[in-house]
Amino acid sequence: MRLYLAVTAWQSWSVLKRHLTVYLRNWHTAALPPILEPVILLLVFGVGLGSSIPDFDWKGRNVSYLSYLAPGILAYTAFMTAFFQALFAAYIRMHYQKTWEGQLTTQVRLEHVVWGEALWAAALGLAYCVIVFFVIAAFTLSGWLALHWQGLAIILPLLFLAGVAFAALGLLFTAIVPTIDHMNIPFYLIIMPLGFASNTYFPLESDNLLAQAWLLINPLHHTAEGIRLLLLSNQLSYHLPAAVVLFGLMILILLPVDLRLLRRRVLGEA
Amino acid sequence: MHANKKGLDSIRLEAHGLVKHFASRRVVDKVDLHCHAGEILGMLGANGAGKTTILRMCYGFLQPDAGKIRIDGIDRLDDPDGANRLIGVCTQDDTFDTDFSVRENLIGFGNYFRPRPSHIEQRVEQLLERFDLARHADAKPETLSGGYRRRLMVARALVHQPKVLFLDEPTTGLDPQARMSVWELVDDLRREGLGIVLTTHYMDEAERLSDNLLVLKEGKVITSGGPRTVLGDLVGEHVVILDANIPEADAVRQWLVMEGLKRPTKILNSWQIPLDGSGLAGFSATFGQLRFEVRPPNLDDLFLQLTDKRS
Known part of the structure; x- marks a missing residue:
């Protein structure tokens, strides 16, 4: 319980504040990828590739590939940003920069460092998603997209929660990979397949029981579909509570495991 | 020796019966520590003697399997935040925040303490002057020489005005001149009333700086006391x-x-x-x-x- 309560501790927010300070210092270069990536993806895949793909039926309505893709990029951005931060950036701070060890010689404990990393990863994921929203809004204004914006109040907290959950998953690998080179293993064998096989970039519909089971337990799939239904139809769906429950379970289960493994790795606890 | 300063009210670090196991191996075996205000306690022992494990228990990194640690009267287990507010830690490895300058490292470190160090900016400027870091204040820590990096590590450990300072091999890898300047700083801190716990592989350092020595072997204290007493006990005259x-x-x-x-x-x-x-x-x-x-x-x-x- 102490671990979960640590989310409210000032130490966790001090760790987050430190990461924010560093990020804001480099904002002019750091902001380029989150702005340009969705623009490029929407232009290349949505407009370019999408022009070769005829409108198709999705949940009983006719949609263009660009309309299908835009909400998927939002879910993918929250997922990938948070995971990437918790895996690569956190590992660099832990292993190479020894930032964690310095923080741990203060009133900051490891549970605060873990929460600080997870909150920061989620906050950055959310910030990038907001940038994607602006890009999508520009596409909407230019007439390429027709979206409903009323669901933003639901979508933004959901994306933040997704960020915390995927950061918890990233920290799991940070705790166990022997070297930074080994991060290719979870990244290409788990994360990239998960990122794409989740109705983010293409619809994965199948009568196969395994595929259906995969989609049922996959929180990224529920996030992408829930956001898509809100943005395209202004429709609340079961995907949204399903995503919240699955993210909640991920956080509840993964964070104690992360902490246990990181105690061993960082503090030398047996 | 600074025995005249000793007394129950001046005890800064007190540990009794510390025990720690890794797997089934007992790496620390019923160790007692005492360090008073204005005193340097030196810990000696070969690699694997248990020095680092004891320090890590004092920092709160590891929980002892048995025993108690009190920092200025505060039980570390009951009030870890309170205990950590009173200790300064200079680890063996440099652990600065490489994203920040020397000055920002000191100010940023103060953000990790509550109550916040009072007049932090003034305090940081004093530390920069005292540790001869003022001319490097805007430089990144990794651009400093080894001796100045150590100075920064010690200065950072003092930002929040702790009562006990842990120095884990503070001069390892330094040239003789840099080592001596760190010794002078440590000696000054002792005179100001800080309780200091020091580990080192340099025997001359332990002998010159320590008021009391604790000699460890395979996790046990084999002798303790003033440097001369310890030598007499273990080596002879x-x-x-x-x-x-x-x-x-x-x-x-x-x-x-x-x-x-x-x-x-x-x-x-x-x-x-x-x-x-x-x-x-x-x-x-x-x-x-x-x-x-x-x-x-x-x-x-x-x-x-x-x-x-x-x-």
Whole structure:
């Protein structure tokens, strides 16, 4: 319980504040990828590739590939940003920069460092998603997209929660990979397949029981579909509570495991 | 020695019966620590003796399996935040925040304490001056020389005005001049009333700086006290240095066995034989015809003895 309560501790927010300070210092270069990536993806895949793909039926309505893709990029951005931060950036701070060890010689404990990393990863994921929203809004204004914006109040907290959950998953690998080179293993064998096989970039519909089971337990799939239904139809769906429950379970289960493994790795606890 | 400052009210660090296991191996075995205000407690021991594990328990990184740690009267287990507010830690490795300058490192570190250090910016400027870091204040820590990095590490550990300072091998890798300047800083801090716990591999450092020494072997305290007392207990009063290749070497070895004395430590081609007063008298009477030197023991002798697998 102490671990979960640590989310409210000032130490966790001090760790987050430190990461924010560093990020804001480099904002002019750091902001380029989150702005340009969705623009490029929407232009290349949505407009370019999408022009070769005829409108198709999705949940009983006719949609263009660009309309299908835009909400998927939002879910993918929250997922990938948070995971990437918790895996690569956190590992660099832990292993190479020894930032964690310095923080741990203060009133900051490891549970605060873990929460600080997870909150920061989620906050950055959310910030990038907001940038994607602006890009999508520009596409909407230019007439390429027709979206409903009323669901933003639901979508933004959901994306933040997704960020915390995927950061918890990233920290799991940070705790166990022997070297930074080994991060290719979870990244290409788990994360990239998960990122794409989740109705983010293409619809994965199948009568196969395994595929259906995969989609049922996959929180990224529920996030992408829930956001898509809100943005395209202004429709609340079961995907949204399903995503919240699955993210909640991920956080509840993964964070104690992360902490246990990181105690061993960082503090030398047996 | 600063024994005059000792008293129950001045005790800064108090640990009783510390025990720690890793897997089934007992790496710290019923260790007691005491450090008063204005006192330096030196911890000595070979690699694997348990020094780092003890320090990590004092920092709160590891929980002891048994025993209590009190920092200025605060039980570390009951109030970890309160205990950590009172300690400053200078780890063996540099752990600055490389994304920030020297000054920002000091200010940023203060953000990790509650209550916040008062007048933090003023305090940081004082530390920059005192540790001769002012001209490097806007530089990144990794651009500093080894000696200045250590200064920054110590300065950072003092930002929040702790009552106990832990220095884990603070001068490892420094040139002699940089080492001495760190010694002077540490000595000044002692005089200001800070309780300091020091680990080092440099025997001269331990001997010069420590008011009390704790000697560890395989997780146990084998002796403690002032440096001279510890040397007397473990090494003896004198060290005889003798050529190991002389024809009488076997006779010397047999004499030592017969007298129940410690085996000599061999360094290159010479033996170093620790002896007390009566042992030296006996040695001189038996081997008066040999050429040998006699010198007072130092902590190097102790360290060699501790690391000698035969002892």
